[in-house]
Amino acid sequence: MIDNLLELTVFARIVSAGSLSGAARELDLSLAVVSKRLSALETRLGVRLLQRTTRRQSLTEEGEAFHARCVRILAEVQEAEAAVSRSRDAVAGVLRVTAPRAFGRRRIAPLTVAFRLEHPGLSVHLTLTDALVDIVDEGVDLAIRFGSLADSSMIARSLAPNFRVLCAAPSYLARRGLPAEPVALASHDCIVFGEQPTREWHFQHAGEPVSVRVSPAFITNDGEAAHTLALAGGGIVQKSIWDVGDDLGSGRLVRVLPDYAIPAAPLQAVYANAQHLAPKVRRFVDFCAERLKDEWRWGT
Missing domain, CATH: 1.10.10.10 (Winged helix-like DNA-binding domain superfamily/Winged helix DNA-binding domain)
Known part of the structure; x- marks a missing residue:
């Protein structure tokens, strides 16, 4: 032919x-x-x-x-x-994006609206889940994820460092007191969350790693539920700055062990192929990187 x-x-x-x-x-x-x-x-x-x-x-x-x-x-x-x-x-057609539930609702969903105002020929399909999605099998253009990339066949672009902090409500701290060091967390009410919640909490202090095993008072698969539990005085929780920054600023939550840094779980844009990446995907990733760059600077 x-x-x-x-x-x-x-x-x-x-x-x-x-x-x-x-x-x-x-x-x-x-x-x-x-x-x-x-x-x-x-x-x-x-x-x-x-x-x-x-x-x-x-x-x-x-x-x-x-x-x-x-x-x-x-x-x-x-x-x-x-x-x-x-x-x-052209930035047109259907853009299929998946993101974590809480972050997707509060940060990615508004960004898709702003992005589509610039590109009205685009239709956005946004799937929110805290579970890992096989973007090839599911036909997804882009996954917004926290943490390191497990599948080396995928391409990941870092969007933000995702600084995390320990925090609790003033009502809880008034009742139980402030822990002076990580080992004291073992005797505190802690809130753990995630699809596979871990009881091991890790820190960096003076250049050295520090780990402690906590005894959860609450375990949930939902980050927003963990946030609500903390605000209600349920215990101490690890949360990202983007999630609790306003609460810390207003005093609804208070930082715990501020001298102990929690290893960041970076926010990444994950896609299957960089060589033939569609303009709609590339432009949206650039858009997210620009809009999200200040999300984690509070308190760092």
């Missing part, structure tokens, strides 16, 4: 250039190749398309009819290529 298209291109150029040698120059091909392509086309069609003498060439009756159709076909091919090129550069 590719050879057939090349033969049509050569034939049309011979006609427009007025000679085989002119077509060869314009196509940057040798005269022998141009002559061979024309002969192959005439042999395949079983008709002579050009009458050629040493001084001039002219289209046969069959050649005139075929040339008219040939020009239309090549024009359609050119338009098809241009259409693909336009769509390749």
Whole structure:
């Protein structure tokens, strides 16, 4: 099929250039190749398309009819290529994004609205789940995730460091007191959450790692529920700055063990292929990176 298209291109150029040698120059091909392509086309069609003498060439009756159709076909091919090129550069179509539930509702959903205002030809399908999604099997363009990338076949771009803190409500601290060091957490009411909640809490202090095993008073699979439990005085919780920054600023929550840093679980944009990444995905990732860059600076 590719050879057939090349033969049509050569034939049309011979006609427009007025000679085989002119077509060869314009196509940057040798005269022998141009002559061979024309002969192959005439042999395949079983008709002579050009009458050629040493001084001039002219289209046969069959050649005139075929040339008219040939020009239309090549024009359609050119338009098809241009259409693909336009769509390749356009931010349009359907953008399928998955994100964690709480972060998706509070941060990503508003960003999709702002992004679509700039690109009204786009339709956004937003799936919120705290479970890991196989973006290839599920047909997802982009996953917004916290933590390191487990699948090395995926591409990840860091969006923000996601600083986390320990915090609790003033009512809880008035009742139980402030722990002076991580080991004291073992005797406090702690709130753990996640799809696979861990009882091991890790810190960095003076350049050294510190770990403690807590005894949860509450375990939940939902980050917003953990937030609510903490606000209600249920105990001490690890939360991201983006989630509790306003509460810390207003005094509804108070930082616990501020001198002990919690290892960051970076916010990342994960996608399957960087080489042929659609403009809608690339632009949205850039958009998110720009809009989210200040989310974690409070209290750092």
